[in-house]
Amino acid sequence: MWKAYLVFASLTVLSCAAAASDFVLPEAWQGEAQDSTITISYSDLDFVLDSAVLMSGPPSRKKSKASSATVSTRLKNNYNTLTTNAGNRIMFEEFKKKPEMAAVVSKIRASLESVPAEIPLNSLSKKEQIAFWLNLYNVVVIDEINKIYPKKDLEDFVTGKDGLLTRKLVNAGGVQLSLNDIQYGVLQQKYPDDVLVIYGLYQGYIGSPSIRKYAYTGANLNRSLQFNANDFINTNRGTYPNGKTFRVAGFYQRNASYFPDFATDLRSHLREYLREDEIPLLDEAQTLVADINDWTVTDIYGTSRNYGGGAATNDAALLGAFAQGETMAGSEEVANLELMASTVQAKSVTYGRFSADQVQKLKELKFNHENRGGVVTVTDLTEAEAAKKTESGQNNDKSGQ
Known part of the structure; x- marks a missing residue:
């Protein structure tokens, strides 16, 4: 019988939940209307995500080849061969080249922030509320990364003392919130047993759950979160069997409040989604080691320089899965800024999402x-x-x- 051990691979302070524990839910956000038929429209967000997000394909344990220098230079790219191919990507490069596209994301953010001023959130169903908070959270992350891109390593940007997760960046109907307030002060406070929610919180780096090609809704919420959980757990950025130890993402360490008896609860959770042939490896492992981290921004190619003027030499890398340049999947839709802008404008009107x-x-x-x-x-x-x-x-x- 295995014994439950957990090794934290870093001294990261698990204070994110505690920092938001004093957040008081406004009365209009407390509870839900179980049988409510009110739904929120995210057609503008669907359009942007479908255009800008590239899927990475089915979960895989395949590692990337190590980077090598091209002809006429000794310089090469530095990336984590274990995780670099994992997770969906966003064309942050296109947002950088076309500021008007980034402005569309900002408008969607502002429109979503206005929703709590238009309707008491507790008149929505539980699933509709969760979908709203996930969409708002993810749009804020994309909007904030657009401002600092092409920054490659996001660790300090995300988890720093005054980082992305802790700053009061969100104005939800007049209530100032941080992203940690949304996760811990709203979602976990209201739904403490819904651990799948963590897989809907995109944080911009490879070691976080994937962004989807569509917005969350009450109708697709369960299916989408289960899909994301399966994807995260069965790729190397989430878990990695390693003999007597079973490596897991530092992301779980940073979300330890969802797993009170960490090693035991996390093992139980992983067993629900881990591929069948790897469950015995988890059961037999004596130790969970929370040491998998990849803080690289989830862009396509902008932060992967080609030294020496040669083409990319990593034939296992993510870029090999997509057409490059102007023929990249989604570029036609992304370029259609007039349609995107008009769609967003329609949602910017009061009650435009209903x-x-x-x-x-x-x-x-x-x-x-x-x-x-x-x-x-x-x-x-x-x-x-x-x-x-x-x-x-x-x-x-x-x-x-």
Whole structure:
């Protein structure tokens, strides 16, 4: 019988959850409407992600070949051969070359930040709320990386004392939040048992969960998070069997609050998604070693220089999976800035993320919320409509008496 051991490969302070533990949820964010039919539209975000995200393919344990110098130079690229091929990528290069594209991302961010001012979030279902927070979190990450790209190593940028995760970068309906506040103060506080949420939090570097080619929604949430968990756990950036030890991502160390009895709980979690032939390797390993980290930005080619003017020599690298230059997948859609801008503009209008028939109901919900001391009693739009008809009928009966 194995004994549960865990080795932290660094002295990273596990304070991210504690730092956000004092965050107080606004009343309008507490709870959810289980049967709510309200949905948020993310067609603009879908357009951007579908255009800018490149899928890395099925999970694989294949390592990259080590970088070698090209003719006429002794210089070569430095990357982690274990993890460099893993995870989806974003064309940050295109955002850098075309500032108007980066501006579109900023507009989507601002539009999402305005949603909590338009509707009490607790009038949404649980899945719809989680999808909203994941989308907002991920858009903020992309927007902030656009500002510092082509920075290659994101460790200090992400985890530094005043880094991406801890700064109050988000204004959600007038409430100032950090990304850690979203993860720990909102999502984990409300849904402490939903560990899959961590796989929806894209943080911009290879060692974090992948960005998707589409926005999260209440309808696709479970399927998408399970897909991301499977992808992360079965690629080398998430886990790596290594004899008597089983290497895991430092990402799990930084999310230890989701695994109270860390080694035991993490083993149990990994077994749910690990490929079947590797489960015995996990069970037999005496020690979990949290030492897999790759802080490289998830771009396509911008931070991988070609020294000596030669072409890339790493035939196992991610670039080999995609066409390069202007023929790269998605470039046609990305270049269509007019369509993208008009789509975003449509969402920038008040209540632009909701269908026309929902707008009036949302305004009523907001009015009720503001005039009942923050208590929202409507839990289902269909039910609310039926109640109105019943009340109207009763009034007609009274007037006829």
